[in-house]
Amino acid sequence: MDHANLTRPLQSMIDQMVLSDATIPGIIMEVDAPRINFKFSGASGVVDFESGAALSCQHPVRLASNTKTYVSAAILRLWEDGKLDLDASISTYLPDDHVQIMRSGGYDPDAITVRHLLTHTSGLFDYSDCEAFESLVAPGTYCWTRTEQLQGTVDWGKPYGAPGEVYRYTDTGYIELGEILERLTGKPSYGAAIRDLVGFDRLGLRQTWLEDFDPHPADTLPRAHQYLNGVSNYNHDASEDLHGGGGLVATMADLAAFHRAVFTGGVFKNPSTVETMLSTIVAQKGGPVAYGREQKPGEYRMGIFVFDIDGLTDYQHGGYFGTEAAYFPELDITIALTVNRTDSDAGAKLINQAIGVFRNL
Incomplete structure (x- = not known):
C-alpha cells in the first residue's frame, strides 16, 4: 500500500480546517493504524496568534x-x-x-x-x-x-x-x-x-x-x-x-x-x-x-x-480546550488531535473525516 495516499488527505484535511476557520490557531493530529503498518503525525497552523510561530507535532x-x-x-x-x-x-x-x-x-x-x-x-x-x-x-x-x-x-x-x-x-x-x-x-x-x-x-x-x-x-x-x-x-x-x-x-x-x-x-x-x-x-x-x-x-x-459513526464503534473522549481521542476497534485505529480552541466542533468533524480515509481499505 502506498502510504502517501493516506498521508496526503490527512494532512490536507487539517490544513483546510485551519485555513477555513480563522478562530482555530492550529491543529495537531496523530493516527495509528498498526494493521496496515501506518502512522501519521501532522500539524498545521501556529502555536499562538500573537507570535505566529509554527505549530509542530511535538507541542x-x-x-x-x-x-x-x-x-x-x-x-x-x-x-x-x-x-x-x-x-x-x-x-x-x-x-x-x-x-x-x-x-x-x-x-x-x-x-x-x-x-x-x-x-x-x-x-x-x-x-x-x-x-x-x-x-x-x-x-x-x-x-x-x-x-x-x-x-x-x-x-x-x-x-x-x-x-x-x-x-x-x-x-x-x-x-x-x-x-x-x-x-x-x-x-x-x-x-x-x-x-x-x-x-x-x-x-x-x-x-x-x-x-x-x-x-x-x-x-x-x-x-x-x-x-x-x-x-x-x-x-x-x-x-x-x-x-x-x-x-x-x-x-x-x-x-x-x-x-x-x-x-x-x-x-x-x-x-x-x-x-x-x-x-x-x-x-x-x-x-x-x-x-x-x-x-x-x-x-x-x-x-x-461510546458512539456509532456510520456503523463503526467509536470509543471517544474530548477535552474542553479542543482535544479529542478516539479508538475504532473494528479497524484497530486510534486518532488523537487538538484544535486548540473551545466551543468548536472541528475536532469531532476531523475524527469523522479521518476515519473515512480508512473505511474502504
Whole structure:
C-alpha cells in the first residue's frame, strides 16, 4: 500500500480546517493504524496568534477532560487489585469534611457509589458548568482547591436527581475520584497515582504530566496556546481544571498511545476489565444540556463515550480546550488531535473525516 495516499488527505484535511476557520490557531493530529503498518503525525497552523510561530507535532497541550479516561483507568486498576469496590459508597473513601459538604447540599454520599461517579449518574451538580464558576475563573489567576470546587457544587446548584436516576456529565464526580486515587494510594497527587497504576514508564508516555504537580519533562516543548472566545488560556491557573476532572498535559503522540493501550491490553491486568469500563448505569433520563451537548443515557461508560459513526464503534473522549481521542476497534485505529480552541466542533468533524480515509481499505 502506498502510504502517501493516506498521508496526503490527512494532512490536507487539517490544513483546510485551519485555513477555513480563522478562530482555530492550529491543529495537531496523530493516527495509528498498526494493521496496515501506518502512522501519521501532522500539524498545521501556529502555536499562538500573537507570535505566529509554527505549530509542530511535538507541542503538548492541556488535555482537560481527556484526563477523565486516565482517572477511570487508574480507578479500575485499583479495582483489579482488590483495593476498591466499584459498588461501595463514596463515603467509604472520602474524608469526613467532604462527606459533610455533600450532605449539606442535600446529597447522600452513602447512596452514591464509585460506579455512579465513573458513569456520571451520581446526581452531583457540575460546579464547572455554571455561570457562577465561569465568572469567577474568567481572570484565570485564582488557585482553586478541590474543597472549594466541591463547595461550589453545593452553593451554585441543586442535585440533578437521586443516584442512578439521571445521567448528567459532571466534573464534580471526577474531582472526587481524583481524591479517592490519592487517598487509596498515598501518592501526593492523583497524577502520581495514575502514572504508577496505568504504567506511564512501561508505555513510554514520557511527555505526559500533571500540571502544577509534576515538572515539565526534559526535552519537551512549551505548551501550545489554547483559546476561549479568542483569548489564550496559557497563563490561566491550572487549578481551575485540575483535581481529577482535568489537569494532564501531553503531546498528541502520548495521548494516542495511552488511548490505544487502554483498549488493546496495555493498561489492565485482566482483559475483562475493558468490558467493565465499557459498562454503564443506564439512567432513567438525561439531565440538563452539558457544555452544549444533549445528555443521552447510556452513551457514557466509565471515563469514555461510546458512539456509532456510520456503523463503526467509536470509543471517544474530548477535552474542553479542543482535544479529542478516539479508538475504532473494528479497524484497530486510534486518532488523537487538538484544535486548540473551545466551543468548536472541528475536532469531532476531523475524527469523522479521518476515519473515512480508512473505511474502504
